[in-house]
Structure formats: C-alpha cells, structure tokens
Amino acid sequence: MPATLRDVAERAQVSIRTVSNVVSGYAHVSDKMRKRVLDAIDELDYRPNPVARTLRTGRTGMLALVVPEIDVPYFSELARDVINAAAEVGYRVMIDQTGHDHERERELLTGGDRTMLFDGILFAPLVTPAGAQPDEEYSTPQQRTAGFESALADAGLAPVSIEAAAHYRRADGYQAARALLERDPRPDAIFCYSDLLAMGALRAVFDAGLRVPEDVAIIGIDDIEEGRYSRPSLSTVSLDTPFIAAGAVARIAARIDDPDAEAVQLVAPHTVIPRESTLGR
Amino acid sequence: MPATLRDVAERAQVSIRTVSNVVSGYAHVSDKMRKRVLDAIDELDYRPNPVARTLRTGRTGMLALVVPEIDVPYFSELARDVINAAAEVGYRVMIDQTGHDHERERELLTGGDRTMLFDGILFAPLVTPAGAQPDEEYSTPQQRTAGFESALADAGLAPVSIEAAAHYRRADGYQAARALLERDPRPDAIFCYSDLLAMGALRAVFDAGLRVPEDVAIIGIDDIEEGRYSRPSLSTVSLDTPFIAAGAVARIAARIDDPDAEAVQLVAPHTVIPRESTLGR
C-alpha cells in the first residue's frame, strides 16, 4: 500500500493542504513546515498518485503520437525525438500504430476510444491525408509529386509518369523499382519519396544486374541513418526531425495551455545531401 | 464537457448503478433497461472516463516498455510487436527510452517517478544487466560471448580476442570492425552481437577496400529487415520477436491478475539464416 497525502499529513502533524502545497511546490510554506513535510515524505517514501491528480485537474500529462508503423525508420527516429522533446516540457508519449488503416486514424481524431487519456494528439501520417488533412493537396505524396514535377520543368526535362508504390516499406520500393526498370526506355534515375523505398529500389537495381549510380542513380527523402551506411550510400533530402519534433511539441503544449492559441504552419529545414547513389550525376 | 455516467443515468431515468452495469457489460440487466441506457449513451455520445475508472480500480491498463533507444531497429521492431500483442489483451504501451543511462533504468525499476501509471513494466535491456539483472551472467553480451566461444571450441578453432563495441549502433560496429581489420593476422570473419553493428562492420570492410564475404565474412544477430536488403544481404541469427513480445505480454498480464504467479524463463525460437555475407564459408 503506497502512502497517500493523508498519511504524510498525519505523520508530519500538518494538514493535507500543506502537504499538497509542498508537493506541488506551491504557495508560501514556512521552512519549518516544509522540512517537517519533506521528512515525512521521505520516511514514508510517498509519491503523488498521478491518476488522482489527473482526475482532479483534467490533465494527464500524456501526448499520443500517431504513426503508421513504429518500425519504419523515419517514424522511429521521429518518435525518439518526440519522446525527448516532450520529456523536456513534462509530457510523456504514447505511441499509436494505425497500420494502413485510415479508419483507425479518423477514429483517433474524432474521439475514438480513450481520448481522455491524452492532453493532445500528434499526427505523423504518411499516406493518409483523409484523416487529419481533409485537403488532399497537403498530403505528403502530393507535395512531393508537385516538387518533383516542378524541378523537372525547371531543369527543362520532360515529365515522366510515376510508379506508385503500394505502401512505404522496402519491399514496396523493391517492387516499384522492378516495374520501373522494365520500362522502355529504362530510367536513368529514380527519385523515391522516402529513403526506405530507396533502400528497396537499390536492391532491385542490383538484382537486375545493374549498377548504382552508373546505370541508375537513386535518391530518397528523410536521411535515415541506414542510408549513410548502405552501399552505395544514399543521396537524400535531409529533414530536421528534432526541429519537427520540438516544434510540434511546443505548439501542442501551447494549445493545451491556451486552447485559443492560433494554428501555425511550420516549414522544417531541409537540405539535399548528395552521396554515392547519385555520384557524378 | 463530455457526458458522465450521471448524465446518462438522468437521461435514461435509471440509476447510475444500472448505467455502470450496462457499460461494463456486467451482471443482469433487463433488455428494456439496457436499451434505454444504450440509447441515452448514444444520444449523449457518452464515453467512460478511463482516469476515473483507474482511480477506482487501481488498474491503468498501461504497460511501460523500456528500451535503450527506440530508433534502433531491433527495438522498434520489438516495440511494434509488443504494442500489437498488448492491444490484443487490452493494454496500451508507453515507451521509455533510457539511452545509455543505467541509473535511469534502475530508477524505473525501483519505483521512479510515476510508476503508478503502469500496471507493469517490460524491460528490454541490451547492455544493461546492472538494472534488471543483478546476475551478470544473464546479460546479452555475456551470453553471446559464451555461445561464440563454445561454438569455436566445438569447431576446433582457436579462441580469439574480442573487440568491444562502444555501444550498439552502426557507428560502433564500424569503429570496432576497423580495429579488427588492422589486426595481424586480419580475421577471416566477424561475428557481430547484433545486426546493427554488422551493418556498420559491412561498411567498414568496404571502406578498407575489402570484399564481403570473399575477404571477410560477416554475420549478425536479430534478423532486422535492413539486413535482408543490404548488399550483400546479411547472414544472421533470427529471433522470433512476435513470440518474445506475445510471451512477455502474456506473462505480465498473468502476473498482474495474480501477483503470486510464478516467474517463468522462456527461450525464444532462433535460427541461423545464411545469406550473402557468409556465402561459400
């Protein structure tokens, strides 16, 4: 049986209120009282019950981070940064995996099962604008396609048709790249919407008996650690995930404190990082 | 303002008790009553407050999963499986990163800050027997060393001295492999205690101008997805993480329900998977 506030109060011969004040670092408490309380806390090994506190205050101190799959490197690296950023400002993070289930995402957003557990929900969708982002144009693949096409145009290159990957894992990149390599003419380069797809594409090119970058150059997006060690190392567009994580956490913390805080759109720093997979191109 | 049990009771013209019974799927409730309650719940969009429920029952329905770093593939793959296995039996999972901080691990184990939040804690230490496992012999590296040495002996090969990696990431494998390659005589093969170390070692061998497996063969442990796509693909010892996850969750669920349930030691299925990185050896 863990000690309660009441136990501490009795032991220290003070009121429950005073103990609460000390514990919460609140208000004005005389040094004498504070010491008495602190000693009692120590002796009883008292620890505040976060559940009771939550029931009272309405704050759980928890954020949910919604990702498709935690074992996709981009998301696990992001999760690492989010957990750290949240810890900095006193929040803990629970990870929700939606898999490929759009319905699950919408449900989480519209209240779902135990929303009350969280003070806020952080969404990191990849393929799913339908839930969080009613406006399709803001979806990740849409934006990347737009950027790709405008860059092609700027370079005076003909637009090419895109090969859609089924999902976003290595196997999907592998399949899509295979299809691409069978085209006539065969592409000189493959731009993948994520590094993980690129890792699959790399392997597909080798399995087809071709070389990267000599026969086919490859570039991805995300700058996951895996791409720095692959052979060839993967050229990519680096996204500043610590920035994204810290920014998202700061914003949601602000909106929790003030529900009327205005929405903000942030653009994360990003740079092209040329590596071996596009060398000489 | 979300609706409470009381709101539903009023609306349905029944007692709070009856509503609770219906919500918890409990006891005997007449069909007439049940329908009335269900309708009211629907109209008010009532959802049970998990925090209040927890305060009453002492159960949070949450498990903590403690890992060194979530963005290490073995741990993110394990986390995926643990989250799924836990969901199956009605638990949610919170991920705690300890980094390289042994103190943090011990603290979590001995009560730490908000232990009461969790019904149970799942520990997945890699380098840290000190916290969870007072008996050094059970630590992962110790066991792997023992297995390695006994296998060498069985094969009639001379024992070799080991190169300790600083931690467990690619960069650490890279460094350790570099040191190994400078030895005289140079090793014919490198056995890495994890696939991630092996990924770094692979790259180190290439950067030294050597070939895998022709000059140096490499094998890891874990069977992370990355190793199935690397070039060469990585030979490894596959661990059944879904088995581990399901087993751990089942055990902890059992001990939550019955604190006197005996401790159990499980050995997860594991198989050597030969791939390109040891081909012909």
Added chain:
DNA sequence: ATGAAAGCGCTAACAC
C-alpha cells in the same frame, strides 16, 4: 434487477 452512497487520492475554493 435496481437504487443509494461510500470512497479511490488529489486539488483548490473557501475559511480563518
């Protein structure tokens, strides 16, 4: 089968 009421541990409004 249903109702009334106590109380989980805490915070904060209200007294003094």
Added chain:
DNA sequence: GTGTTAGCGCTTTCAT
C-alpha cells in the same frame, strides 16, 4: 500561512 472540505467520474458494497 495553514486548516476544512467539496468533488473530479467511476466501481462496488449494501440494501431493497
């Protein structure tokens, strides 16, 4: 500066 107390939303014992 400190004490008293109501009540957060729920489960559950005790009546009926």
